[in-house]
Amino acid sequence: MLAGTKAQHRAALLAARRTVPHEVRAAEALALCAHLDEFVAPDDTVCAYLPVGTEPGSLQVVDRLHDVCARVLLPVTRTGADGEPVALLWSVYVPGELVAARYGLLEPAGPVMASSALGDADLVLVPALAVDRRGVRLGRGGGFYDRSLPLRQPSAKLVAVVRDSELVDELPSEPHDIRMTHVLTPKHGLCALANTE
Secondary structure: OOOOOHHHHHHHHHHHHHOOOHHHHHHHHHHHHHHHOOOOOOOOEEEOOOOOOOOOOOHHHHHHHHHHOOEEEEEEOOEOOOOOEOOOEEEEOOOOOEEEOHHHOEEEOOOOEOHHHHHHOOEEEEEOOEEEOOOOEEOOOOOHHHHHHHHOOOOOEEEEEOOHHHEEOOOOOOOOOOOOOEEEEOOOEEEEOOOOO
């Protein structure tokens, strides 16, 4: 296992991402788009996300999903009365109909569906700072996906989207972590993970 806490890994991975030139990130996003046809089916419902900052991907990835599958759902973030994150809500992606939201996110402008809408997804693309070969995902630590992923259907593919260098041998894990079934990287496309839960 890599030495260090989750917080230390997050800091190091975020710092490394900030050094990646814009041109490289743009090329990686195009490569991710090119892989989508390999594993997204026309009748799929896909829960995706719009990347923030240096996260892999782009609006082009979401637009391509919109072209190749039946329905794309994007997350809508909310917190409870105590200020703590709650399970993500979802809304159907319509190109050109996004609004600014908290955390620097863009969210669909249309009606919001319950958290349980995640259970309709055949495929869930999940933002990650890194993922290991066992499916352990390191997120940003906000807790939104930790609260949301238990609502998935058992057959859904859970796909961490990372840069090629962010697929690592082993990350620290906790009992509540939901393991990813697959990873999507610009160079290698979709790869199954060991997922030895």
